[in-house]
Amino acid sequence: MSAFLTIEGLNVSLSGVLPILRSVDLAVHAGEVRGLVGESGAGKSMIGKAILGTLPRALRIESGRILLDGEDLQRMRPRDRRRLIGAKAALIPQDPLTALNPARRIGPQITDRLVDILGWRRRAALSRALELLDEVRITDPERVMRAYPHELSGGMRQRILIASAFAAEPRLIVADEPTTALDVTVQKQILRLIRDMQARHGTALLFVTHDLGVVSKICQTLTVLYGGLVLEDTTIEEFFAAPGHPYSAALLGATPKYTDPHGSLTPVPQSVIDAANAQLDAFDRARRQ
Amino acid sequence: MPILKRLLLRLVTTFVTLFGVAVIVFVVIRVVPGNPIAMMLPPGAGEDDILRLKALYGLDKSIPEQFLIWLGGVLQGDFGTSITTRQPVLELVLSRLPATLELSVMALIIAVVAGGILALTGTRLRGGRVEAGIDVANGMALSVPDFLWGLVLILLFGVLWPVFQISGRVSPNIDLPFSTRFYLFESVLRLRFDIWADLVSHMFMPALALAIPLAAIIAQLLKQSLKETMHLDYVTLARTKGYGENHVIIREALPNAILPTLTLVGVQFTFLIGGTVIIERLFSYEGLGNMAINAVINRDLPLIQGIVILFALIFTMVNLLVDLTYAALNPRLRRG
Numbered sequence: 001m002s003a004f005l006t007i008e009g010l011n012v013s014l015s016g017v018l019p020i021l022r023s024v025d026l027a028v029h030a031g032e033v034r035g036l037v038g039e040s041g042a043g044k045s046m047i048g049k050a051i052l053g054t055l056p057r058a059l060r061i062e063s064g065r066i067l068l069d070g071e072d073l074q075r076m077r078p079r080d081r082r083r084l085i086g087a088k089a090a091l092i093p094q095d096p097l098t099a100l101n102p103a104r105r106i107g108p109q110i111t112d113r114l115v116d117i118l119g120w121r122r123r124a125a126l127s128r129a130l131e132l133l134d135e136v137r138i139t140d141p142e143r144v145m146r147a148y149p150h151e152l153s154g155g156m157r158q159r160i161l162i163a164s165a166f167a168a169e170p171r172l173i174v175a176d177e178p179t180t181a182l183d184v185t186v187q188k189q190i191l192r193l194i195r196d197m198q199a200r201h202g203t204a205l206l207f208v209t210h211d212l213g214v215v216s217k218i219c220q221t222l223t224v225l226y227g228g229l230v231l232e233d234t235t236i237e238e239f240f241a242a243p244g245h246p247y248s249a250a251l252l253g254a255t256p257k258y259t260d261p262h263g264s265l266t267p268v269p270q271s272v273i274d275a276a277n278a279q280l281d282a283f284d285r286a287r288r289q
Numbered sequence: 290m291p292i293l294k295r296l297l298l299r300l301v302t303t304f305v306t307l308f309g310v311a312v313i314v315f316v317v318i319r320v321v322p323g324n325p326i327a328m329m330l331p332p333g334a335g336e337d338d339i340l341r342l343k344a345l346y347g348l349d350k351s352i353p354e355q356f357l358i359w360l361g362g363v364l365q366g367d368f369g370t371s372i373t374t375r376q377p378v379l380e381l382v383l384s385r386l387p388a389t390l391e392l393s394v395m396a397l398i399i400a401v402v403a404g405g406i407l408a409l410t411g412t413r414l415r416g417g418r419v420e421a422g423i424d425v426a427n428g429m430a431l432s433v434p435d436f437l438w439g440l441v442l443i444l445l446f447g448v449l450w451p452v453f454q455i456s457g458r459v460s461p462n463i464d465l466p467f468s469t470r471f472y473l474f475e476s477v478l479r480l481r482f483d484i485w486a487d488l489v490s491h492m493f494m495p496a497l498a499l500a501i502p503l504a505a506i507i508a509q510l511l512k513q514s515l516k517e518t519m520h521l522d523y524v525t526l527a528r529t530k531g532y533g534e535n536h537v538i539i540r541e542a543l544p545n546a547i548l549p550t551l552t553l554v555g556v557q558f559t560f561l562i563g564g565t566v567i568i569e570r571l572f573s574y575e576g577l578g579n580m581a582i583n584a585v586i587n588r589d590l591p592l593i594q595g596i597v598i599l600f601a602l603i604f605t606m607v608n609l610l611v612d613l614t615y616a617a618l619n620p621r622l623r624r625g
């Protein structure tokens with residue numbers, strides 16, 4: 001079965017000088033929930049941004065392909081690419097406090113894509129939005145639709161952003177650390193909500209996180225990233241049974257165990273980091289030749 | 290109701306400001322050298338003529354006494370009588386106010402439209418030659434004050450390529466069948482576009498001279514603010530929905546980027562109104578500013594006093610208007 005999203009040999013650099021993503025291969029099949037883990041700065045968010053067409057201006061795609069539903073994004077006209085992404089993919093952002101436009105009411109921020117990009121009638125989009133707000137368990141959706149973001153709590157806003165991401169029935173959702181900005185108590189609810197929505201709608205999910213505990217709860221497959229290089233691409237069962245890379249194993253050791261949250265943790269040993277860095281150097285050298 | 294409270298507070302500060310301005314101006318114009326009596330004396334007038342004239346205009350009393358008399362009149366709507374024209378100050382000042390308001394508002398509109406277009410274009414084409422060009426033009430516009438722009442414009446469009454009128458508010462041969470002195474406004478209402486065209490051809494250069502520096506400030510501030518906003522998460526989210534650059538700039542970034550610009554534009558607009566004094570002189574435009582300079586030359590104390598108070602009142606009104614607009618545009622202030 002061919003994947004809904006396929007990334008092949010994606011190289012992204014900072015102005016052609018500094019490699020940010022190193023020949024990344026990654027596939028997400030329809031309905032699959034894939035975790036994308038790695039330490040801060042590994043390039044997780046940049047993979048999401050490359051898929052959704054929002055890479056910062058300073059970053060350049062050097063080579064490689066991104067296929068979304070079989071279409072090579074790099075070969076499309078910009079306007080068609082944007083519209084394809086808007087129709088088939090969506091983002092659940094990290095920080096609900098900054099991801100809604102403070103000057104616009106909630107309603108139009110959910111319905112705009114349906115009306116402007118997908119050509120729905122306004123009334124249909126409106127009832128779809130109400131339905132979704134209900135689905136993410138927001139009480140009094142009609143009031144919320146008329147509200148401005150500052151009138152709502154962070155948890156409410158994240159629910160709205162989730163509803164908005166599912167609005168166009170996308171086939172793929174990129175969730176970039178969707179719970180890290182929230183209170184611990186709210187985190188669990190939001191995580192469960194994303195999982196339930198994903199299951200109900202059968203949407204593929206690329207879930208970016210540093211939290212292996214979260215990964216174990218919602219993901220089926222996993223990509224481990226270090227310095228923009230994919231170290232491991234595996235299933236959850238295999239990963240937790242026998243991590244395929246020393247860095248993955250060390251990462252696992254550095255994560256609190258679900259069964260023993262207060263157990264002792266070993267930070268990733270320097271030797272493992274040195275080995276991973278050596279792998280990056282080897283990659284860069286091979287590429288230069 | 291914070292809006293109501295703000296308004297009330299503003300009303301109080303307005304009165305305090307106006308009172309302060311009145312006191313300062315009253316004292317200053319009476320202690321600086323040069324007095325109005327000397328200027329109106331016929332040759333060969335004697336000491337007693339001077340005393341009689343001083344008594345006539347109330348200048349024989351002490352300054353605090355004079356002030357109290359003046360204030361008493363003002364509270365009854367009487368701002369005194371002009372020494373040079375012997376007409377009531379209020380009447381004189383109100384007859385010139387529309388000309389200056391029309392000029393200032395015209396300049397403001399030019400500045401906002403030009404500055405806004407430059408800011409949007411610069412943001413759309415940021416990082417390229419066009420933005421660099423806009424920055425250079427802004428720098429030039431800001432390094433030259435409005436009256437020098439006035440001279441440049443007179444040279445360009447009055448002398449070298451005479452397409453606009455360089456003097457006055459309206460051609461003398463034109464009949465003005467109007468009931469107010471807001472000629473420009475009324476010519477539109479009455480569909481007299483012949484008169485409108487004549488007014489515009491007089492007003493365009495002074496308005497442009499006043500507008501150029503303000504347009505540059507708006508362009509610079511708004512562009513800066515837009516560019517910062519373009520990095521924010523909600524703009525990125527809108528892009529993932531399928532929206533292109535133009536849409537994202539105008540619908541997502543602009544409504545937020547306008548707010549910080551607005552406050553500063555309010556302050557700058559009061560500077561622009563101050564600038565009308567010299568610009569009106571330069572273009573012999575019959576407004577308040579021109580009248581103010583004549584009043585100073587003639588040491589027409591009551592008239593100077595009246596004009597300054599009116600300018601102060603306009604400034605506070607502009608600030609009030611900016612506050613209200615800010616509140617209307619900012620959802621965080623609109624409710625609760």
Ligand SMILES: Nc1ncnc2c1ncn2[C@@H]1O[C@H](COP(=O)(O)OP(=O)(O)OP(=O)(O)O)[C@@H](O)[C@H]1O
Nearest residue numbers: 014020038039040041042043044045046047056058
């Ligand atoms: N706008 C930008 N300009 C230049 N470099 C950038 C920019 N944004 C990110 N980078 C670089 O790209 C690399 C990958 O960043 P990315 O945000 O993808 O990391 P991440 O894995 O998401 O980390 P985190 O867990 O902290 O979110 C980093 O080295 C970062 O410095």
Ligand SMILES: [Mg+2]
Nearest residue numbers: 044045046176
């Ligand atoms: Mg990130």
